[in-house]
Amino acid sequence: DTGVSQDPRHKITKRGQNVTFRCDPISEHNRLYWYRQTLGQGPEFLTYFQNEAQLEKSRLLSDRFSAERPKGSFSTLEIQRTEQGDSAMYLCASSLSLGAGLTDTQYFGPGTRLTVL
Amino acid sequence: AQSVTQPDIHITVSEGASLELRCNYSYGATPYLFWYVQSPGQGLQLLLKYFSGDTLVQGIKGFEAEFKRSQSSFNLRKPSVHWSDAAEYFCAVVFMDSNYQLIWGAGTKLIIKP
Numbered sequence: 001d002t003g004v005s006q007d008p009r010h011k012i013t014k015r016g017q018n019v020t021f022r023c024d025p026i027s028e029h030n031r032l033y034w035y036r037q038t039l040g041q042g043p044e045f046l047t048y049f050q051n052e053a054q055l056e057k058s059r060l061l062s063d064r065f066s067a068e069r070p071k072g073s074f075s076t077l078e079i080q081r082t083e084q085g086d087s088a089m090y091l092c093a094s095s096l097s098l099g100a101g102l103t104d105t106q107y108f109g110p111g112t113r114l115t116v117l
Numbered sequence: 118a119q120s121v122t123q124p125d126i127h128i129t130v131s132e133g134a135s136l137e138l139r140c141n142y143s144y145g146a147t148p149y150l151f152w153y154v155q156s157p158g159q160g161l162q163l164l165l166k167y168f169s170g171d172t173l174v175q176g177i178k179g180f181e182a183e184f185k186r187s188q189s190s191f192n193l194r195k196p197s198v199h200w201s202d203a204a205e206y207f208c209a210v211v212f213m214d215s216n217y218q219l220i221w222g223a224g225t226k227l228i229i230k231p
């Protein structure tokens with residue numbers, strides 16, 4: 001178990017550029033989550049996948065954001081036409097679903113810090 | 118809307134002193150409760166969780182937390198803090214009627230005085 005990994009750890013970009021982040025979950029985990037965290041706040045849910053299916057998206061997730069998990073393993077989060085307000089830490093978490101009606105424990109990666117200039 | 122409140126933005130304690138971090142949640146169906154710790158430059162690490170059973174749960178690094186349903190609280194405690202405990206602590210709750218989504222508090226930053 002190597003834990004959840006994220007790449008890159010830091011990204012600086014200019015406003016209007018597109019960026020893509022990658023998350024590799026714990027290998028046997030079937031759920032994968034994306035969160036955004038700004039300074040002094042807890043994480044805000046963005047979206048989650050069960051295997052390759054994207055099951056839920058937050059209202060916070062504008063149409064400039066898209067996430068994929070094509071083979072049910074790693075996931076990518078893309079932000080198009082970045083804005084300064086997108087500057088934040090983007091966190092990925094994974095979990096092993098215990099079945100319908102049961103919650104599971106999420107394990108987090110180190111995050112990708114995005115700075116939009 | 119369901120919410121999680123951590124009333125203390127910052128807490129300062131002396132090394133070796135006891136610690137209690139507060140967490141309250143709004144009324145909802147049976148909650149699942151978590152405490153995570155985040156050190157600078159690190160990801161969120163799970164300290165402990167409560168799903169059911171004994172309301173006093175033990176976690177890693179000498180932390181414990183007690184679920185009090187009557188007070189809608191899940192406070193985190195440690196009898197004697199170490200300088201390495203300096204970090205930000207987040208309480209998170211899953212309400213069974215909220216699509217099993219984690220709802221997070223804003224965090225409490227723990228500062229340790231030597």
